[in-house]
Amino acid sequence: MPKDMTETPDIYARRESAARSYCRGMPAIFTRASGAQLTCADGETYIDFLAGCSSLNYGHNDPDMKSALLDHIAGDGIAHGLDLHTDAKGAFLAAFERHILAPRDMDHRVMFTGPTGANAVEAAMKLARKITGRSNVIAFTNGFHGVTNGALAATGNGYHRGGAGMALQGVTRMPYDGYFGADTDTAEHLETLLNDASGGIDAPAAIILETVQGEGGLNAARPDWIRRIAAIARDHGALLIIDDIQAGCGRCGTFFSFEQMGVTPDIVTLAKSISGFGLPMAMMLVRPEHDVFGPAEHNGTFRGNTHAFVTARVAIEKFWSDPAFQQGLSQKAGLIHDALSDMAARIPDARLKGRGLMQGVDVGSGALAGAICARAYEAGLVIETSGNEDQVVKVLAPLTTPPETLRKGFEILHAATRDVLADQQHAIAAE
CATH class of the missing domain: 3.90.1150.10 (Aspartate Aminotransferase, domain 1)
Structure with missing residues (x-):
């Protein structure tokens, strides 16, 4: 310094x-x-x-990612490539397909957006609206999806919403799982309103949710609730968007937070740890039938951060090619649970x-x-x-x-x- x-x-x-x-x-x-x-x-x-x-x-500074990045830079590897084909991007896509998508029977296309999670959310909502011809997106209480105006409309936090300085439109807010307590089925509440022609909710282009609300208080939705929401989206012609920006990349114990829940989202947003090294990188996974953006219809100057592709490939190959890594996450989750249980026992309620x-x-x-x-x-x-x-x-x-x-x-x-x-x-x- x-x-x-x-x-x-x-x-x-x-x-x-x-x-x-x-x-x-x-x-x-x-x-x-x-x-x-x-x-x-x-x-x-x-x-x-x-x-x-x-x-x-x-x-911080995983040695294998660091070494690969230093070699790339020392060899005058591409640093910024827009969406040009580069060896680094191709290697990442191959690793992601082999170790993440294929084992999970996911046929999603990968779209690189601008470098932040909000960029991925903006792209997801925009794509859903283009596909369906509808404008309304259903989001949930305590959800956090970013602070650019489109993503902010889906974000629940009043402090952040207040920073917009303008009306935030195009989103209907519904109660998340458990919002009214364990005895109230909020999925049924949503379905009832959507089935009622006078329910006051415009037909949705998409339903967007986090399976664990990272900024909203670590509210974790039950798998049954997630499956019910997925079915509601399908029945009403809406796309299901799962925002896995904070909860994904292993944070919930599996690469995607929704694994083993029996749902296949139409769109998944990823950012934060997808680069593996803390480098800016975000992307949207979309089912092939929904991959309808025209060339450059949605773009971003920094969607080709090749340095991030280099480290992201190493992260996938190093950690997610070995089942022992995920097994270790389960053990650490148990350690965290026990330690936090001890902490909670000291504090009333x-x-x-x-x-x-x-x-x-x-x-x-x-x-x-x-x-x-x-x-x-x-x-x-x-x-x-x-x-x-x-x-x-x-x-x-x-x-x-x-x-x-x-x-x-x-x-x-x-x-x-x-x-x-x-x-x-x-x-x-x-x-």
């Missing part, structure tokens, strides 16, 4: 936009990272339970949320969750919150985190929880 940057950390407050977010609660100046650890300018190390908000599922390696604890208030995460950060753990009130302490450790590192991270989290609860009790006693 340049000397003046370590001596004048106020450069961030002075020059960076007020839109900055994570750094406000975690102000360390990070300089290096490896695996599940971050190192900052003063030499302190942190365990990473955030992983680039699930963009670093395989950890706390609830476990999520599934796989996308789990957390709803502690009941954003203030408490924020205080726990802040205390954990002070002790060397990077972790964040989720939920409509930021009330969920959310674990997104890299999938490759060694069990001993996971345990050490949870020791920090448990200690932070104990300390914050003790502070609360002292404050109550002092009143």
Whole structure:
């Protein structure tokens, strides 16, 4: 790091936009990272339970991806290729077909969009509208699909929606699984409205959902509910879009979050960890019969990030060609569940949320969750919150985190929880 940057950390407050977010609660100046650890300018190390908000599922600076990328750059390999054929893109597509699509009997075409998840969502909604000739898209409470205006219309969070500065249209919001409690079948609610000519819902072009709502509080839909929604979409001539941007790439224990649920989405959106290395990359998977965009009808200058193709290929071949990797994810998911159960037991009315390696604890208030995460950060753990009130302490450790590192991270989290609860009790006693 340049000397003046370590001596004048106020450069961030002075020059960076007020839109900055994570750094406000975690102000360390990070300089290096490896695996599940971050190192900052003063030499302190942190365990990473955030992983680039699930963009670093395989950890920081995986040596095999790094080596392949350095070789590509050193050999003057293509860096930017629009949608030209390149050896790197072809190698990624071949690996993705062989190790991901074919074993899952998926015949989807791959469309590379702009580099962010919101770009993929925009493309998916636009394609569904083109195919069906309809404009309405059904999305769900607490869903998060991005903050560009089209994707933002499908996003539920009021704070983010308020940033649009204009009316957000073309989306009907319906209650997600469990939104009204376990006794209310929200799929039946949706079907009843769609079947009623006076239900007030325009015929949908698509139904878009996350199987686990990453930003919405780690709400995990039941497989039966997902299957019911898929059937409703089919019966009403709508496309089923599963947004697997945060929940995919192994985060839920399988490459796609919807595996073993008995559904085949018409469209799947992927981004975040699809590059494997934290490089910008997003794509949309679409059934062949729906691959109807004309040449450049939907495009993006940076849809050909060849460096991302290089690392993405290595990620697929290294981790998803070996069944042992997925088996290991199941074991780590159990470790996370047990550790979070211990944490939840300390907090009255706390609830476990999520599934796989996308789990957390709803502690009941954003203030408490924020205080726990802040205390954990002070002790060397990077972790964040989720939920409509930021009330969920959310674990997104890299999938490759060694069990001993996971345990050490949870020791920090448990200690932070104990300390914050003790502070609360002292404050109550002092009143």
